[in-house]
Amino acid sequence: MTTSANQAPRPGLPGDSQTRGGPVTGRRALLGAGLGAGALGLLAACSDGKAQRVAPQPMRAADPSAKTPQPAAPAGAAEIFTGSFQSAKMLGRQTNWMVARPAGVTGELPVVVVLHALNTDHRAAFMGGLEMQSLMQDWATKGNAPFALASVDAARSYYHPRTDGTDGGAMVLDEFLPLLEGAPELGLRTDRIGFFGWSMGGYGALRLGAMLGAPRVAAIAVSSPALWGDPANFPPRAFDTPADYHANSLFGQQDSFTQLPLLIECGSSDQFFTYTRQWMAGLRPPPAFGTSPGGHTNRYWRGVLPGQIAFLGRSLAD
Numbered sequence: 298m299t300t301s302a303n304q305a306p307r308p309g310l311p312g313d314s315q316t317r318g319g320p321v322t323g324r325r326a327l328l329g330a331g332l333g334a335g336a337l338g339l340l341a342a343c344s345d346g347k348a349q350r351v352a353p354q355p356m357r358a359a360d361p362s363a364k365t366p367q368p369a370a371p372a373g374a375a376e377i378f379t380g381s382f383q384s385a386k387m388l389g390r391q392t393n394w395m396v397a398r399p400a401g402v403t404g405e406l407p408v409v410v411v412l413h414a415l416n417t418d419h420r421a422a423f424m425g426g427l428e429m430q431s432l433m434q435d436w437a438t439k440g441n442a443p444f445a446l447a448s449v450d451a452a453r454s455y456y457h458p459r460t461d462g463t464d465g466g467a468m469v470l471d472e473f474l475p476l477l478e479g480a481p482e483l484g485l486r487t488d489r490i491g492f493f494g495w496s497m498g499g500y501g502a503l504r505l506g507a508m509l510g511a512p513r514v515a516a517i518a519v520s521s522p523a524l525w526g527d528p529a530n531f532p533p534r535a536f537d538t539p540a541d542y543h544a545n546s547l548f549g550q551q552d553s554f555t556q557l558p559l560l561i562e563c564g565s566s567d568q569f570f571t572y573t574r575q576w577m578a579g580l581r582p583p584p585a586f587g588t589s590p591g592g593h594t595n596r597y598w599r600g601v602l603p604g605q606i607a608f609l610g611r612s613l614a615d
Contacts (some may be wrong), residue, residue: 376399377395377428387451393420397446404484405485413497413546415496415513419448427598427599432602435607436610441614459541476558489512491613493605496569504545506554507554510556515615549579560586562586562605568592587601
C-alpha cells in the first residue's frame, strides 16, 4: 500500500451518478473547509521509501523534500490520510483511498464509510464541493463525540458483482474495512460503523449497510440514492442483465433494513425522487426522510450534509 498527499479530483457528472493493504507509512496532509487547488498535490511513497511526484499534475505538488517553504496547513483543519492498495476484488486494480480525522482528537475513532457517486472517485467527498471533512471537524469542535470519514475508489462498479469480474461492494467489505482496522496510524475501529453515500454511492451505502446489518452498522445516511424500481427499465451502467437487477436491486429487500437507522435525503426535482419514495414505502419502520427543492447536484447534497453528519454522529455515539 502506498500513501500520498492530496490531489484535486476530476470533475464529476451529476449522474446516477489479497488483500489487505500494508501499514500506512505516515504521509499525511491537513485540509480545511476552504481548500484551494494551490494547496494540493499528489505524492506517492515508492517501494524504496522515497517520495515521488506523480504526473500528470493539475497543480504544483507540495513536496516535503523541496527547499522552498510550503504553505502552512490551516489551524484546526481536519487531518487527511491517503493511500492505495491492490484490490483482488477489482481485478488487481490499484485502488486509492482517503481518511479524514478531526484535528485535536486522539485515540481510536469509529468511522463512517463514504461511497462516491458515478464518474467521481474517493476524493469527491472531500474536494468535490461536498467538503465533508469540514462538517465532521465542526461536529467534533462543538464538543460532540468525534468520528472519522473513510472513502475508497470503487470506479463505476455500482458496489455489486459485475460481469467483468469486478465487485466494488466486496472490495469495500472484504478489503477496505480490514485495511482501516489494520492500520494503526489511522486509529480507527470498524466493529461499529456508519455508511454514507450519494447517487450511485447512496445505493451502495444502502446495499452494503444491509449486508452487514445491525448492530455492526450504527446508521446509514444517503442522498439521492440511485434506485430503479422498474425491472424492465434500468441502465446497463447500473445492472448488466435482468438477472443482475433482480439479484441486486433493493426493491423487495426492504425487510433487511428493519433494524437499521436510516436518513434519506432527495431533492423534489431529482431524477430518483419517485423511485426513492416508492422504495421507502416498503420500509418498516419508515426512515427519516427529508426533501426540499433541488436536483441531482452538489449544491443540494452539500445543503443537506450538516443534518446527515449530525445523524451519523449521534448514531455512532449511542
